[in-house]
Amino acid sequence: MLGTSRANRLDNVRLQVTLTAALLFMLAGCSHIDAPAVALQSPTALTMAFGLTTGTSPQSGARQAAELISGETLVGFSRDGRPQARLAESWSVSADGLSLSIRLRNNATFHDGQPVTAAAVRDTLARQLPAVLGPSFADIGDIRATSSSQVDFILKHRSFLLEGLADVGIRAGELPGGVPNNTGPFRVLSLTDQGAEMVANEKYYGGKPSISRIEIKPYGSVRAAWAEMLRGNVDMLYEVGTDALASLEPSNNIRVITNQRNYAYAVILNVQRTALKSSDFRVALNAAVDRDALVADVLKGHGTPAKGTVWPHHWAYEARGTEFSYAPRLTGPESHHFTCLVLDASHERLALALQKQLHAVGVEMDLKRMSLDEGLPLVRAGSFDAFLADFQLGSSLLQPYRFWRSGGPRNWGHFSDSDVDRALDAIRDASNDDQAYRSGVAAFQRAIFNNPPAIFLAWTERARAVSTRFEVAIEPGRDILGTLRQWRPLSPQQVASRN
């Protein structure tokens, strides 16, 4: 996966007595007593299996999961793309859209016990925002800590700043052992190749979690992690492969919880390559993809066709005239050939299926398997024709901005389209104007439809498996990792009664 992720979560009287007793005895002999369920170990600790992407270091994999659990951002985004309070208690945008004030929760602390102050937040944002916002960072004139709990942003131009804040984890450096000094409900104790260890943050402003300890164990693959879950050696599977879902869903000991993610499988195309320069060709590539078949056959129904780059649940999403549909047509007599990097073994079948569909329209897409560590430098250097991955394209419009805006921090395919840039800028500038925002989104979708920078395949679904010895808090549209603090370990008796 690429990009910063933030996931969503019973004399005669004597005779009568004797005979009645005999009768009761006979009746008792007819009853059955079910054996109690076998109890699991360690009451309040949770062990999570993390299936690594091939080529990813165990520490890197564990860090990613640990960051999700231990870190927090100032704001988050709801399923429909509207901002939600996290570490920030509230915020306000000035009428001209050129200043943003963030008010922090006054009882939040870092894992080292220090309070989360406006100054600390300012420093974190100043360090990390450039990478998140890319060229849009230049729109920020100043970041000020105007009180211990208020951070003010002075903007030169309207910006995706608020959206960007959802991608910046608030951290005050590192704790001894090189672990991040975050603010979330769990504190990282150690981070090694053997995984990560976390403990409950007893000072968490939202209340102490019921789970006392979390251990993240990395495994060589999603399948290996699943096998470990089957063996009963772990309490939670970070990700359940689509092949494994059918085997886990009927289980009484394991609960599978799925959540539609704001990530999409897509093949980013390097538009600088001759073979991929033509927007018509790229439109034809998108039209050649039978997304419904991919979702049904490869993802086994666990996904949604991605008919464009905008998160389809976003409040400003415009469906009319902007969605790619399956309309395969031969691309012409000339040979169309390009190579696609596949950076995750779990994407192999998707790649093969796509290869087959493109082959059907005369496009030869060679597939090249490469580890994430090998592939990322090539991607960053632009040394690729295309590469397949799942990208965070929602829930806000900042994500497409970063991928498709000229000079965007993730515009690895060197895509540049004036209509797209204009539309994205309009969205950025519309901050308080919903109508303008909606118009900007529609224009952006149309521009992408006419000049697609990628082959959009499917919005992903994340399935996580959790032992039934935990009561999982489920909030609609939210990844269960975000509700870990509210999970409750159950006693063996409670588990048995639930089953």
Next chain:
Amino acid sequence: MAFRTRGIATRLALILVLAAILPLIAYGLVSILSLRSGTRVSVIAGNQNVATRAAEEIQRYISSHAEILKALAAEMQDIGLDQRQQEYTVRAYVLQFPEFREITLFDEAGKAVASSRIGAPQVTIPTNPGVTFGGVSMAPIHVDADLLPSTTFVVRLKRLNQPAGWLVGEFNLEEMWRMVDNIRIPEHGYALVVAPDGTLIAHGNPDKKTLVAQSTNMKNHPLVAPGEGSSAPAEYREEDGSQQVAVSAPIPQLGWTVIVEQPTAEAYANANALQQQLTVAIGIALLVMIGIGLFFGRKFIAPIFILHRGTQAVAAGDLESRVHIDTNDEFGQLGDAFNSMADRLVELQENVKRQERQAMFGRVAAGIVHDLSHPIQNIGNSTRLLLRSDIDAESRVSFHQTIERELQTLKRFMEDLRNVVKPKPIERFAMDLNGTIAEIVDPMRAEGDRNGVKVEAFYGDGPLVMEGDRFALGRVFRNLITNAIQATESGGRVSIATSRIGTHLEIQVTDTGSGIPADRLGRIFDDFVTTKRRGLGLGLAISKRIVEQLDGTITVESEVGRGTTFTLRFPSTDRPAQAAAS
């Protein structure tokens, strides 16, 4: 606790049990046993059928995929395909048949030519070809890198009858799990697939896939241990405590065994429900029969209870008690007979009372006549003689003494009668027993001498002091000594002895007289009972009353022809005796 069957109702209930309920229970038990046995046979037959069909399905599943690989191999042998086309072809197969995780074509040298993998192939040409069917070899089940059971299919390629490489397909056994998962009997019965070496390949129970993932070896399973072919059904208890009934079916071509196991709780649920219903029905029938038995039993024996109560009332003296049994059977006749008997008893009792009153009146009258006639006659004779002028002064004195003595006798007689009617109150004083006895015995020696009976007294070591009424006790002792003298023939002896026995004082009055017959001994202290031919028989009754009023006891031992001993006991006291004058 011993179960006693005293009540007729209980006996009737038990008879009912023995006569009707035991056969009912026996019938129930036989029915239940038959039901269980029949159900087991039916369950096993059904499950065996499922296992056999499952084995056939799995056989077909494996064979069909072997055929798929074989078909692919046929395409691969087509020399017209270039490497790229071969790669597209194997990838198309992998996409179409997800049961193959990877298909790779190897040339004769063992080099991968085309693979469905993007990148380096992960399968190798198996060294152990395993089982072969239809030209396709299936390698033995092995554990893959993720420690899950796996296997590979291999097809040997030939081109122009010459070896031309291998087509190897990694078979995704997890896909086969879905087929095994769909075998449900009906809800909690599952199928297991076991390899020849005991490796568990698939388990239909979603909660027991752990066993597959743990590479569990099933060699010790009751249906795997015998090894060859299908084995007899088995029932066993699993580690979680659930009892299972299981059957197996072999897949001969693969050497695999399909086991279908089902919890007995589910397999025999209908039989258990029927058994429960039958048991409840028998239990209810049992209680109803006992209730009916007790109801009719009680109704049947109610006249006996009425007669029993009537008899007890009559026995207690209530001769007016009658029974009312309104039946026309033998109990009714028995009730009428009881009432007639009670009427007759009342008549007889009235007759007895009348006769007793007449006898008592006669005896009392005769006693009074007898007791009064002699003194009156003596008084009369003495009075007449006193009126004669020819008697000397000495005789006059003698006659005068006789009149005085007989008047004393009459006075005592009258006092006795008065005592019977109105007892004289007892007074208690600390008194010396020996002194009191001596005052009585000494004057009576003369009377003994007149009757030729020697009267002796033996006094225990004193002082023997008791709380008593000297005059009342004097009367008792005088009465006992008089009776003893009168009961003793001339030449006999009467002795009075005192002694201390612990905290009590004892007085024994012994004669060598005729003795009292045993049949009268028990009643001699009753009023108007006497062994003498004269007297009202009040002396001993009055004596006993006085002794008991002084907290003492009086007992008698007698032997006919040898004599009689009266023993009196009184509590002693530590107080000093008051002067005799008092």
